[in-house]
Amino acid sequence: MTQLVDQWGRPVRKGELTREVAGPTLTGVRSPLTGYPGDGLDPRRLANILREADEGHPERQLELAEAMEERDLHYVGVLGTRKRSVTQLDITVEDASSETTDKRIAEDLRTWLLRDELNDELFDILDCIGKGYSFTEIMWDNSMGQWQPSYLEQRDPRWFRFDQGDLRTPMLIGENGQDEPLPAYKFIHPRIRAKSGITPRSGICRAVTWAYLFKMYTLRDWAIFTQTYGQPLRVGRYPVGASEDDRNTLFRAVANIAGDCAAIMPEGMEIEFVETGNVGASVDLYESRADWLDKQVSKAVLGQTATTDAEVGGLGSGKEHRMVQEDIERADAKALSGALNRDLVRPWVDLNYPGHGRYPRIVIARPEAEDLVKWMQTVGAAVDRGLAVSEDDVYAKLGLRRPAEGAKILRPGGQNAPQAPGQPGAGDGTPPESAVKYPLNTLAALSAAEARDERKDPSAGDTAPLDIAVDRLTEEAAPEIEAMLGRIEAMMAAAESLDELREMLLGAYPEISQDALAEVLTQAFIAGDLAGRLMAGDGDG
Known part of the structure; x- marks a missing residue:
């Protein structure tokens, strides 16, 4: 019997398919607890994090990507929009051929795709949009004699690395901390690249990190300015020769009144405050800088700003910008479809039908808008000229069901009374008398x-x-x-x-x-x- 192998040539071991191989371990190297490299982030520290990822250790870069989604509301909003835009698309299955076996395989796949959990599973799989890649473990079930995915479990990408030889081949961090090849037919591993290059450098998070850093600086300065602007300065004066205890008592008194703007000085000393000429301009500077950085993030994630940042009189229509976003949506949908066909559908068929060699295709796409009136006119003219057209095809195209026996049939001219089958115009193919x-x-x-x-x-x-x-x-x-x-x-x-x-x-x-x-x-x-x-x-x- 021919040995099944995956896309990397690794043999399939069926004993591993029904058990977890990449689950978390509190005492092992795959800990669910994460670090916080975003705390105290500065340009030097960020550069070191990115350099580590380039050298094959992306753990801190992945932790930073998580922190960015938690702390930057704009980034998590546009990234979530892009993910949900794909998960809401229609999912169809194309038969491998017209043979009975291929139709049965495709029907089994369609039934499995109707699961309520699928939407959440696809959302987790699309974590690859931000990070460039993701890993989802397939939990197989063979209790009924046939192999079928029981559920899909997201795995933390920090528990995986890439082969040091090419930085492309994924490896699992084993219990001993050493890199191990991924078990065949166990993982869905999509890659959605924002740019070409090695996998750790291909995600959107790489491009957004610098905008995130500068925006955090801006928000911090803005918060400090907002907190201190408009509050009175409390100045306490102590006489010459006052003891240190007296000075400390005076400082506690002025400091406890409110805020941080407090000071003490000897009598006779002066402090001069030089104010900026236009305080409002200073406020606008922070806001303008934060908005500008948000727009750059929108361009990186959605390819446009019209659907996130409304501008009165801005160049370009929202419809044109929406078309740009749909281009990205189609690319994401094709990438997701390809990963599911390669990592889920193909193993499913190979396990149940070894050597079959024909596979149904999952297609995730937004239905193209179609002029049904024009379509009906075209089909009607073709039928009038003798073309044989199935009624089932017409019903399916229009999204209608075939009328049940005895149902009230709509007719031209308001004659909607039910008629018995076989009578002229009764909906059974007999032409009406008129x-x-x-x-x-x-x-x-x-x-x-x-x-x-x-x-x-x-x-x-x-x-x-x-x-x-x-x-x-x-x-x-x-x-x-x-x-x-x-x-x-x-x-x-x-x-x-x-x-x-x-x-x-x-x-x-x-x-x-x-x-x-x-x-x-x-x-x-x-x-x-x-x-x-x-x-x-x-x-x-």
């Missing part, structure tokens, strides 16, 4: 009846032989004639001119069996000739 002014089979029946009435005139002689021949011909040729007449009736109902009817008939005739029609016509000519001879002979007698 659609055809003179149905072809009705005209034929009337003509036959009139002919019989005329021949039953005493001067016309006995018509019994002809009636018998017509009845036998009708009975034998009924299936072929009914099929042809039913189709011609529909064409007559839809045609707006004789030329259009002619084109429709010419287009439909190649699909009618010519041999059967020729046989019917031959029998008709023979029956007519014999009936005529018989009637002529009787008349002579």
